[in-house]
Amino acid sequence: MSEPIPGAVVRGKFRPARGLVASVRPETRTEVPRTSRTRSERLARQLALAHWIERAVEDGRASCYGEVARALGLTESRITQVTSLLELSPVIQERILIGAADLGVRSAMRAARQANWEGQSEAFLPTPPAQPPLGLHRATSKKGKA
Numbered sequence: 001m002s003e004p005i006p007g008a009v010v011r012g013k014f015r016p017a018r019g020l021v022a023s024v025r026p027e028t029r030t031e032v033p034r035t036s037r038t039r040s041e042r043l044a045r046q047l048a049l050a051h052w053i054e055r056a057v058e059d060g061r062a063s064c065y066g067e068v069a070r071a072l073g074l075t076e077s078r079i080t081q082v083t084s085l086l087e088l089s090p091v092i093q094e095r096i097l098i099g100a101a102d103l104g105v106r107s108a109m110r111a112a113r114q115a116n117w118e119g120q121s122e123a124f125l126p127t128p129p130a131q132p133p134l135g136l137h138r139a140t141s142k143k144g145k146a
Helices: 018-024 039-059 065-072 076-087 090-098 105-112 117-124
Strands: 007-010 013-016
Touching: 039 065, 039 076, 039 090, 039 105, 065 076, 076 105, 090 105, 090 117, 105 117
Parallel strands: none
Antiparallel strands: 007 013
16 A cells, blocks of 8 residues: 555645655756847748758758758748748848848848749849039038028
């Protein structure tokens, strides 16, 4: 016969002894505060994942996107969305990976739909402010102002 569980009956309910409760309670781990990622960090991770997926399919580690989707627990349509980032121009991809492009995932996917790389760069990368050509700017005098 097994030993009785230490505890007491209080108001019709069994209450185990405190020592027993402490011995069976799972360890409480201190949670490490999770820092939120910026838009550009999330985009860089998605782009790196797209490159990893494409390499896995090309090397034969996976036969198709569907197999990758099942292995990662994602849908095939999500894998297609992620790999569409590979259609971005190499200049934009480089800027994303080094953290110099302030783009979000949605705007990057929108940029990837544009066929030509020059159009992508013009539409989604900030350009330096245009300077007027030398000698063509209008000189203003302080005399004419009120």
